[in-house]
Amino acid sequence: MNVNVQFREDGDVLKGYIEGEIDTYTAPILREELETVQIVEGRKIELDLSKVNYMDSTGLGIFVAFYKKVTKENASLKLVNLSNRLVRLFEITGLSELMSIEIDEELELK
Amino acid sequence: MNTKSTVEIVTEWDIVAARQLGRNEAKVIGFGAVDQARITTAISELARNIYLYARAGEVTIERISNEEKVGLRIIAADKGPGISNLKKVMEDGYSTSGGLGAGLPGVKRLMDTMEIQSTVGNGTTIVIEKWVK
Amino acid sequence: MKELQIQYQKILSDFLANQTERNLYIGQNFIRQLIQKKVAPEEVINIHKYAIEQIYPDLPEDISHSYDFLIEIMVHFGLTLKEHQSLLEQQEELRMEMNVATKIQNMILRTTVPVLDQIDIGMLSVPIRKMNGDYVHFLNNNDSVVSVAVTDVVGKGVPAALCMSMVKYGLDTLEYATKDPSYILEVLNRIIEKSVDDSMFVSMFYGTYNIKESKFTYGSAGHEPAIYYNARKKTFFDLESKGLLLGVMPEVTYPQYDICLEENDFIIMITDGVTDFRKQGELDPRDVIKNLALNCNHLSAQEMCEEMYTYLKNLPDFELEDDFTVVIFKK
Numbered sequence: 001m002n003v004n005v006q007f008r009e010d011g012d013v014l015k016g017y018i019e020g021e022i023d024t025y026t027a028p029i030l031r032e033e034l035e036t037v038q039i040v041e042g043r044k045i046e047l048d049l050s051k052v053n054y055m056d057s058t059g060l061g062i063f064v065a066f067y068k069k070v071t072k073e074n075a076s077l078k079l080v081n082l083s084n085r086l087v088r089l090f091e092i093t094g095l096s097e098l099m100s101i102e103i104d105e106e107l108e109l110k
Numbered sequence: 111m112n113t114k115s116t117v118e119i120v121t122e123w124d125i126v127a128a129r130q131l132g133r134n135e136a137k138v139i140g141f142g143a144v145d146q147a148r149i150t151t152a153i154s155e156l157a158r159n160i161y162l163y164a165r166a167g168e169v170t171i172e173r174i175s176n177e178e179k180v181g182l183r184i185i186a187a188d189k190g191p192g193i194s195n196l197k198k199v200m201e202d203g204y205s206t207s208g209g210l211g212a213g214l215p216g217v218k219r220l221m222d223t224m225e226i227q228s229t230v231g232n233g234t235t236i237v238i239e240k241w242v243k
Numbered sequence: 244m245k246e247l248q249i250q251y252q253k254i255l256s257d258f259l260a261n262q263t264e265r266n267l268y269i270g271q272n273f274i275r276q277l278i279q280k281k282v283a284p285e286e287v288i289n290i291h292k293y294a295i296e297q298i299y300p301d302l303p304e305d306i307s308h309s310y311d312f313l314i315e316i317m318v319h320f321g322l323t324l325k326e327h328q329s330l331l332e333q334q335e336e337l338r339m340e341m342n343v344a345t346k347i348q349n350m351i352l353r354t355t356v357p358v359l360d361q362i363d364i365g366m367l368s369v370p371i372r373k374m375n376g377d378y379v380h381f382l383n384n385n386d387s388v389v390s391v392a393v394t395d396v397v398g399k400g401v402p403a404a405l406c407m408s409m410v411k412y413g414l415d416t417l418e419y420a421t422k423d424p425s426y427i428l429e430v431l432n433r434i435i436e437k438s439v440d441d442s443m444f445v446s447m448f449y450g451t452y453n454i455k456e457s458k459f460t461y462g463s464a465g466h467e468p469a470i471y472y473n474a475r476k477k478t479f480f481d482l483e484s485k486g487l488l489l490g491v492m493p494e495v496t497y498p499q500y501d502i503c504l505e506e507n508d509f510i511i512m513i514t515d516g517v518t519d520f521r522k523q524g525e526l527d528p529r530d531v532i533k534n535l536a537l538n539c540n541h542l543s544a545q546e547m548c549e550e551m552y553t554y555l556k557n558l559p560d561f562e563l564e565d566d567f568t569v570v571i572f573k574k
Contacts, residue, residue: 023564024399031442032195036194056515057395057446057515057565058397058398060397060444060488061397061398061442061443061444062442064442064444064488064491065440068441092466093446093487093488094465094485094486094487094488095465095487095488095491097487098487098491098492142289143289143311143314144283144286144289144314147285147311147314147317148285148318150315151315151319151322202330215326216322216326219322219325220318220322
């Protein structure tokens with residue numbers, strides 16, 4: 001079980017593509033990867049979760065901590081391409097009201 | 111008598127040259143067979159790291175002494191990528207040598223003292239010392 | 244080291260002279276000393292080399308050199324051994340921390356299920372590892388109201404246990420204040436947000452049942468929605484409530500809702516360990532639970548909880564990966 005992040009600059013947006021499973025064991029790895037992101041004022045960060053097969057509440061903690069860090073520096077964070085299951089998780093926890101979440105449009109159409 | 115000599119690390123064989131220099135110096139100063147092996151292994155690890163990650167650097171071996179004893183100081187310096195997470199790299203189990211129990215924690219165990227200075231994008235300097243007991 | 248050298252030489256030369264099993268036995272006992280004194284493998288070989296050179300002064304040079312070679316190789320073995328020992332120590336520390344955390348839990352977080360005539364309450368909470376990340380808190384200090392808080396703490400070890408004790412003390416203190424879920428969640432949220440780090444938080448479902456009026460008032464903070472079964476309409480309802488997890492933002496408001504319970508109605512409160520599993524496939528876990536509940540509706544609340552756990556545990560596609568908690572209120 002593994003997780004990894006690939007970062008790419010797309011215009012003025014820093015895109016991070018997260019792949020794998022986020023649970024108690026892999027969450028620290030994800031946290032470390034996100035810690036390498038340099039957050040400056042006005043930075044736009046987008047995390048793509050389309051290749052995240054599984055995430056439990058430990059994963060939420062990582063995103064919440066990251067979100068708080070980003071907002072503190074006056075940058076912006078968006079989570080995109082979430083599966084239905086992930087969207088539900090964010091909705092139940094109320095985090096979808098707090099953070100910008102976008103569903104996976106390709107999945108929607110299926 | 112030269113108390114300080116330097117080996118440039120560019121090719122893998124330079125690692126051997128650094129080892130040789132280290133062993134010679136250790137023998138001359140009076141280290142026993144086991145400590146010679148340890149010092150050489152430590153130099154090997156540091157030189158190897160330079161070769162693998164920094165592409166180029168140098169290993170300097172210096173004789174040191176104080177009122178009571180003599181020893182060797184080795185300085186491994188490079189202008190490579192630097193170490194971003196020093197704490198992680200000093201953790202057991204996180205070995206850059208392919209899980210052989212070496213890596214930087216191993217080097218620390220082989221020597222008496224170790225100091226690391228590293229900045230991301232600027233390079234790394236590691237200083238190790240061992241005294242004859 | 245000098246004495247070890249002398250001892251080793253004696254043992255070795257005895258063995259070389261007689262080669263008895265007894266010699267080997269003595270040799271192995273000697274090793275115990277070496278290990279105790281933390282002598283590294285490469286040093287042992289050096290001791291042997293020196294001893295052999297003393298016993299056989301005419302030893303060919305090549306043999307001496309072969310020992311030098313072996314010493315060189317052994318250095319790495321020695322390092323691996325030390326790393327291994329160090330990792331074992333770290334593991335032991337972690338184990339002790341978990342023990343402390345579990346002790347904190349057991350001491351502080353004991354919970355008794357209230358036994359009442361007007362409503363049948365059942366509870367089952369099974370941790371997946373040593374420490375339970377779920378916590379159920381009942382409140383029943385008078386005859387008119389019984390309340391329950393079902394909490395799920397994200398995080399492990401001592402920090403999570405401390406967070407849970409914070410929740411417990413918060414609830415204990417609020418016992419004497421108003422019973423509105425909205426207020427309770429608001430206060431708990433503030434307490435937790437102040438004290439925990441950014442990646443730790445708690446989800447909670449809080450319900451309070453007014454016995455005289457048969458009214459169940461509930462609110463939720465980021466928690467898995469409870470399931471309500473209305474016997475008359477023979478329908479299930481999801482008790483959804485929008486509320487942010489506790490401990491994320493400092494000022495949060497929580498809505499609350501009422502339902503009236505009638506004869507044979509029941510409410511199932513769960514944590515996400517029950518509904519969140521990896522190999523889900525097409526199964527909707529909430530539907531599974533609803534069907535299950537209907538099938539064992541004739542049992543007592545406690546029996547329903549246990550039945551549910553046993554059934555889900557034995558389900559082929561269901562792999563328990565989180566703490567399993569279910570609380571049932573049955574009229």
